[in-house]
Amino acid sequence: MAAETGTPTTLTLKSNDDELFxxxxxxxxLSVTIRNMVEDGCxxxxxxxxNVDGKTLASVITYMNGIxxxxxxxxxxxxxxxxxxxxxxxxxxxxxxxxxxYLNMSCLMDAVSAKIAQVMEKKSVGWVRRKFGIENxxxxxxxxxxxxxxxxxxxxxxxxxxx
Amino acid sequence: xxxxxxxLKYEGPNLPKDILQRILYFLSQEDVVxxxxxxxxxxxxxxxRPNLDFLDTTFKDETFKGNxxxxxSVVDNTLQRYCDQRLRVEEFHLCISLDNSDQKxxxxxxxxxxxxxxxxxxxxxxxxxxxxxSPGFVRFPPVVFGAESVLEDLHVEDFYLDQKAIERIVxxxxxxxxxxxxxCIDDEIFETIISxxxxxxxxxxxxxxxxxTIKVSRLHNLxxxxxxxYAITRGEELCRIExxxxxxxxxxxRYGNLWFHKGAxxxxxxxxxxxxxxxSLDNLSSCKFPSLEYLKFSGCPGLKGITVFxxxxxxxxxxxxxxxxxxxxxxxTTSGEWDSEIHISYRLSxxxxxxxxxxxxxxxxxxxxxxxxxxxxxxxxxxHIIQENINLVQDNGCNKLVVVERLRVRCHLSxxxxxxxxxxxxxxxxxxxxxxxxxxxxxxxxMKVIECLxxxxxxxxxxxxxEFAQLLFRDLDEVSLEICVRDRDLWHATTLSELPNxxxxxxxxxxxxxxxxxxx
Numbered sequence: 055m056a057a058e059t060g061t062p063t064t065l066t067l068k069s070n071d072d073e074l075f076x077x078x079x080x081x082x083x084l085s086v087t088i089r090n091m092v093e094d095g096c097x098x099x100x101x102x103x104x105n106v107d108g109k110t111l112a113s114v115i116t117y118m119n120g121i122x123x124x125x126x127x128x129x130x131x132x133x134x135x136x137x138x139x140x141x142x143x144x145x146x147x148x149x150x151x152x153x154x155x156y157l158n159m160s161c162l163m164d165a166v167s168a169k170i171a172q173v174m175e176k177k178s179v180g181w182v183r184r185k186f187g188i189e190n191x192x193x194x195x196x197x198x199x200x201x202x203x204x205x206x207x208x209x210x211x212x213x214x215x216x217x
Numbered sequence: 218x219x220x221x222x223x224x225l226k227y228e229g230p231n232l233p234k235d236i237l238q239r240i241l242y243f244l245s246q247e248d249v250v251x252x253x254x255x256x257x258x259x260x261x262x263x264x265x266r267p268n269l270d271f272l273d274t275t276f277k278d279e280t281f282k283g284n285x286x287x288x289x290s291v292v293d294n295t296l297q298r299y300c301d302q303r304l305r306v307e308e309f310h311l312c313i314s315l316d317n318s319d320q321k322x323x324x325x326x327x328x329x330x331x332x333x334x335x336x337x338x339x340x341x342x343x344x345x346x347x348x349x350x351s352p353g354f355v356r357f358p359p360v361v362f363g364a365e366s367v368l369e370d371l372h373v374e375d376f377y378l379d380q381k382a383i384e385r386i387v388x389x390x391x392x393x394x395x396x397x398x399x400x401c402i403d404d405e406i407f408e409t410i411i412s413x414x415x416x417x418x419x420x421x422x423x424x425x426x427x428x429x430t431i432k433v434s435r436l437h438n439l440x441x442x443x444x445x446x447y448a449i450t451r452g453e454e455l456c457r458i459e460x461x462x463x464x465x466x467x468x469x470x471r472y473g474n475l476w477f478h479k480g481a482x483x484x485x486x487x488x489x490x491x492x493x494x495x496x497s498l499d500n501l502s503s504c505k506f507p508s509l510e511y512l513k514f515s516g517c518p519g520l521k522g523i524t525v526f527x528x529x530x531x532x533x534x535x536x537x538x539x540x541x542x543x544x545x546x547x548x549x550t551t552s553g554e555w556d557s558e559i560h561i562s563y564r565l566s567x568x569x570x571x572x573x574x575x576x577x578x579x580x581x582x583x584x585x586x587x588x589x590x591x592x593x594x595x596x597x598x599x600x601h602i603i604q605e606n607i608n609l610v611q612d613n614g615c616n617k618l619v620v621v622e623r624l625r626v627r628c629h630l631s632x633x634x635x636x637x638x639x640x641x642x643x644x645x646x647x648x649x650x651x652x653x654x655x656x657x658x659x660x661x662x663x664m665k666v667i668e669c670l671x672x673x674x675x676x677x678x679x680x681x682x683x684e685f686a687q688l689l690f691r692d693l694d695e696v697s698l699e700i701c702v703r704d705r706d707l708w709h710a711t712t713l714s715e716l717p718n719x720x721x722x723x724x725x726x727x728x729x730x731x732x733x734x735x736x737x
Contacts, residue, residue: 148230155236171243179254188255200254206287207251
């Protein structure tokens with residue numbers, strides 16, 4: 055992508071798979087990490103973001119541009135975030151929460167965390183283990199005991215073969 | 218079964234612990250407790266979550282009673298464990314229902330928890346407490362107001378708040394939000410509670426019985442006030458509401474009598490919405506609203522018979538809904554563009570011959586704004602009154618026609634052209650619409666209106682014998698029928714014969730007639 059000429063300052067961001075993105079500085083500094091780099095004088099060249107891949111970075115930039123175009127109206131920003139995250143699957147959300155954490159964008163971080171929590175609602179133990187890649191280190195007896203202890207939390211929860 | 222899981226391990230993302238904690242923060246208590254079954258490390262992770270969120274409705278199946286005991290013991294044990302392990306509880310949210318039968322033991326639990334949270338220096342304590350019985354039947358337990366606490370948010374539903382409930386009341390320095398719903402409460406009790414909660418920012422009073430006066434002079438932090446009453450019971454006077462106005466940002470009142478002090482300055486008020494206020498709003502004219510952006514009146518008898526001037530130089534949107542035409546004018550605005558939306562519903566039997574003249578006056582005073590005018594006429598019984606109205610408009614030399622962005626007329630088809638003529642004798646609409654075109658055929662009426670308008674507007678030059686109509690349309694240069702899919706603001710021209718095709722398509726279509734008038 056060619057850097058825009060003219061009034062607004064444009065930054066070039068580089069993902070860990072070497073994709074280049076140009077984005078208006080005013081939108082990019084929603085990320086405290088990027089803002090610090092700009093303040094430290096990195097803005098002239100390319101800003102390398104070693105922990106974010108191109109696909110995720112593209113998505114984060116869409117968000118940056120979208121949210122910074124909305125004036126100071128918390129309700130509108132919230133509904134933009136809801137809409138932005140509505141069609142993302144679990145894997146994308148997980149990538150985004152890592153990126154938001156690395157880029158230090160607290161609003162996006164909270165919004166994605168809340169969205170992941172919403173997706174986890176009433177999901178079976180097996181589903182959560184698979185999605186988060188959790189190794190079950192309980193013995194069957196231990197697991198049964200924990201389950202029995204918190205029996206009330208299994209009301210109306212989805213079941214699957216793992217349970 | 219464990220084999221299967223082991224086979225799938227390490228498939229997912231490796232989320233660091235602080236991110237997991239953040240995700241867990243947003244889970245409900247039952248969802249977060251269930252994560253303890255995932256693995257040993259997860260068991261530890263949820264155990265230290267700094268926010269606790271207990272809703273007794275989670276336990277409300279099978280036999281309610283048994284589950285209530287289970288609920289109490291889960292809350293009890295969890296809090297005890299946090300205490301024992303010296304863990305922080307930064308936020309505590311409890312939603313609980315109390316009834317007469319088991320109130321004593323429940324209240325004891327509540328008292329213990331409140332004490333524990335105070336000892337732990339919990340920062341945010343939100344309590345939602347209600348009864349399963351009819352409103353006003355169960356007395357509110359004195360324990361809530363009787364103990365020094367870190368309560369920040371209190372929501373009470375359906376209780377009877379009597380003298381006993383507040384006999385041990387202590388100051389609630391932290392309470393920021395108080396919400397009373399269907400609570401039976403006398404003026405003095407309300408006054409006592411309010412005067413002990415100086416930090417309240419949000420006050421919600423919905424459908425409370427016996428409350429006759431709300432006088433708030435000491436809540437210097439009050440920002441948002443919401444009031445709703447049951448629809449007026451005939452003969453009963455509405456609750457009278459008085460404020461110290463400076464800190465207020467939002468006032469939303471329905472069926473309450475807000476009293477404006479003469480000359481009051483609502484320095485921070487952004488949003489004022491008044492519904493069914495009966496008390497005369499005469500003093501509004503002397504008040505100042507330097508920050509007001511949104512103003513709405515709906516069905517306010519208090520506007521009848523008076524002329525109101527609104528000093529709100531930063532207004533962005535004004536809405537009026539009612540069955541009479543108010544006399545309202547605005548100070549010159551500095552905010553540039555602003556909108557006004559007028560909805561007038563009327564019965565012809567109540568209409569006087571100066572109705573359109575009054576409407577013209579209102580439109581003139583709003584002519585700085587982009588006006589949407591909606592006229593809804595209830596079933597028709599008398600047509601000559603419209604003609605009288607139009608005659609009066611003509612006789613008064615009403616030649617300054619006000620530009621209206623959108624005009625929408627809803628009435629019986631037989632009187633449509635009369636009402637339209639009336640409206641066109643006082644204003645110049647840029648658009649007449651929006652009439653919806655549904656893909657299903659249950660709502661035919663809008664289609665009929667479109668056909669009727671087409672006939673009036675498009676065929677106006679073909680043998681129209683009506684001299685008056687010819688006069689109205691004299692300056693009308695161009696008319697086009699336009700259509701757009703709802704929620705998308707792209708209009709394009711169409712014709713009457715094309716409309717049936719749109720109705721076969723999915724989605725709701727909006728139609729309007731765009732009018733271009735010659736400058737006069």
